[in-house]
Amino acid sequence: MDPTQIGLFALAEHRLAWADQRQAVLAQNIANASTPNFQPSDLPSFASTLDTVARVTLARTQPNDLPAPGGGALQAITEANAHGPDGNGVALDAELTKVADTQTTQSLVTAIYKKYLTMFSEALGHASSS
C-alpha cells in the first residue's frame, strides 16, 4: 500500500512541506531584521497553494527535460512595507507570530498523521503502541 496515494496522507505531506518552507522564509526575515533595504517575504496561504500542488504535472523521463511550470518549490511573495529610515520592512513581532502559527500547524499535522497511522495499524490487527 502506498500511503501517498491516500488523500489524507498526501494532503498532510503537502502541508508539512509548506510549513517547512515557510519556516525557512520566516527565519530569513528575522535574521535580516537589521539589514538595510531588506523587505520580508512570506509564502502564499496553504489554501491558495493547494490547487497548484494537486495539479497534474508533466513527468520528467530524462534529466534534461524541463520541469513543468508551477511545480516544485513554492514562490515566496515579498511584502513592501518600509518601517525604519534604513528601508527595512521587518516587524519582529509579526514575524514571530507567524513562526508560532507555522509551529502550531506543523504540530497539528504531525499529530493527525500519527493518529491516522495508528488507525491503520489497529485495522491490521496490531495492538496500538501509544
Add this chain to the structure above:
Amino acid sequence: MDLNKALNISAAGMDAQTMRLRVIAENLANQDTTGSSPGADAYRRKTITFENRVDAATGEAAVQVKQIGQDKSEQTLRYDPANPAANANGYVKLPNVNSFIEVMDMREAERSYSANLSVLQATRSMLDRTIEMLK
C-alpha cells in the same frame, strides 16, 4: 531539507548580531580613548552594516556582516593642555562615542538575537516532531 536551512539561517542571524555586540563593546570600551601624539584624532566610533548574501558553498542566502566602517562625525574638543594628545592651543580631540546610542543599539542587538534564538528553538521542536513520526 527546509528545516535544516531554517536552522542555518537563524544561526547566521545570531552570528551577525554577536558581531554587532562585539563592535558595540569596542565602542563603549574606547569612549575615553584619545590620540597619543599632539593633535592626533581620538578613537572613532565603529559602525556595522549587514547584508543578505548568497553563500557560494551552500547556494543559500544568509545574513552576513557587510562592512565595519567608521563614524565620520566631528570629534568634540576639550581644553586640556596637560594631555599628551593636546594640540598647539591646548585642545584634545575626544572620541565621538555616545554611550546612549551604544546602549540603545545593544538593546536592539539583544532583541534581535533572542528573536533568532526563538526561531531556532521553534525549528528544532518542529524537527523533533517530524522525527517523532517515525516512532
